[in-house]
Amino acid sequence: MAPEALQADDADLMERVDAREVGALGELFDRYGSVLFALALRILRQRSDADEVIGDVYWEVWSKPGRFDPARGNLLGYLLTLTRSRALDRLRSRRRIEARHAPPSEVEPPDSTLGKPTPFVAALLAERGQRVRSALDRLGPDQRQAIELAFYSGLSHSEVATELGQPLGTIKSRIRQGLIQLREDLRSAFEGGVEP
Numbered sequence: 001m002a003p004e005a006l007q008a009d010d011a012d013l014m015e016r017v018d019a020r021e022v023g024a025l026g027e028l029f030d031r032y033g034s035v036l037f038a039l040a041l042r043i044l045r046q047r048s049d050a051d052e053v054i055g056d057v058y059w060e061v062w063s064k065p066g067r068f069d070p071a072r073g074n075l076l077g078y079l080l081t082l083t084r085s086r087a088l089d090r091l092r093s094r095r096r097i098e099a100r101h102a103p104p105s106e107v108e109p110p111d112s113t114l115g116k117p118t119p120f121v122a123a124l125l126a127e128r129g130q131r132v133r134s135a136l137d138r139l140g141p142d143q144r145q146a147i148e149l150a151f152y153s154g155l156s157h158s159e160v161a162t163e164l165g166q167p168l169g170t171i172k173s174r175i176r177q178g179l180i181q182l183r184e185d186l187r188s189a190f191e192g193g194v195e196p
Contacts, residue, residue: 010075018065025062031118032076035125036083043087043154049094053086076125084151091154135185143178146171 013031016024036057040050060082061068068078136144149160161171 011070014065014068014070014075017061025058028061029058032079035076036079039080039083040087043084043152044091044094049090050087053083053090056086057082088154131186132182135182138185139178139181143174143181146174147178147182150175 013024013028017028033054037050037054040053041047044050044053057079061079068075072078136147139147146160146164149155149163150157155163157172157175158168160175161168164171
């Protein structure tokens with residue numbers, strides 16, 4: 001299945017979710033559940049929190065399917081954005097409750113019983129992941145470090161500045177410039193079909 005066919009299939013799947021077809025939600029979970037869980041687990045580092053975030057994401061998709069707009073992007077990007085947002089909200093909430101220097105929980109491996117993507121989808125996701133990693137590797141080390149702390153560790157710009165011992169304006173500039181460079185690299189890679 002070509003990427004265009006996958007996008008059309010995703011749009012059809014979301015129309016079925018919008019029509020309240022229960023099987024469609026299961027298919028959506030089977031297609032992307034393991035990828036979303038891996039992202040939530042990477043951010044939260046706790047299986048129970050990652051499970052709850054994935055439940056929240058799928059509940060939101062089920063209860064508000066009209067929020068997905070295929071004209072604004074693909075379904076996987078939409079789901080990853082929702083997952084990241086919910087995971088960061090949970091992480092910030094947990095940080096307010098826990099002591100700042102509490103030891104991190106041991107990261108558990110993803111649950112092998114989660115639905116696995118088809119081989120084509122897995123290959124497509126692996127290729128996209130490699131393109132994103134390659135684009136991150138092309139950033140300067142200062143930009144990459146600031147972006148990783150903000151996006152994977154869920155730190156605010158102020159927290160990144162404190163963590164790195166840099167002025168807030170410098171951190172904001174590094175993140176902004178890094179994201180602009182990433183956007184351009186990934187736009188040419190994904191839209192132009194050119195390997196980054």
